[in-house]
Amino acid sequence: xxxxxxxxxxxxxxxxxxxxxxxxxxxxxxxxxxxxxxxxxxxxxxxxxxxxxxxxxxxxxxxxxxxxxxxxxxxxxxxxxxxxxxxxxxxxxxxxxxxxxxxxxxxxxxxxxxxxxxxxxxxxxxxxxxxxxxx
Ligand code: NI
Numbered sequence: 769x770x771x772x773x774x775x776x777x778x779x780x781x782x783x784x785x786x787x788x789x790x791x792x793x794x795x796x797x798x799x800x801x802x803x804x805x806x807x808x809x810x811x812x813x814x815x816x817x818x819x820x821x822x823x824x825x826x827x828x829x830x831x832x833x834x835x836x837x838x839x840x841x842x843x844x845x846x847x848x849x850x851x852x853x854x855x856x857x858x859x860x861x862x863x864x865x866x867x868x869x870x871x872x873x874x875x876x877x878x879x880x881x882x883x884x885x886x887x888x889x890x891x892x893x894x895x896x897x898x899x900x901x902x903x
Pocket of ligand 1: 783801802808
């Protein structure tokens with residue numbers, strides 16, 4: 769019997785979507801307001817899901833304190849109140865779209881969690897725009 773537990777988290781971060789090989793006009797045409805050369809912020813809402821078997825001894829899928837601390841170490845501490853383009857190495861050469869941020873988060877969590885869990889990353893860039901990545 770498999771089940772999914774979820775943990776919500778939140779971070780604020782600044783970004784700019786652009787390609788260096790395109791001029792400002794082309795970047796604006798493709799990425800709109802998110803290509804503002806002076807950056808802008810979003811309030812990101814993150815929901816991490818872990819799917820697996822409930823441990824019959826504890827009744828837990830995972831101790832949620834472990835998941836909470838993992839999200840803090842891998843997402844909140846490195847991303848919160850940061851400029852993603854400038855301060856987060858993963859986005860040095862990767863456009864920080866909500867798609868790519870979700871993939872980066874999933875990869876970071878995958879490295880730290882037991883293979884027995886399936887991971888889903890649901891990331892909201894705005895209340896209406898979000899992605900779900902499951903690997
Ligand atoms: Ni944006």
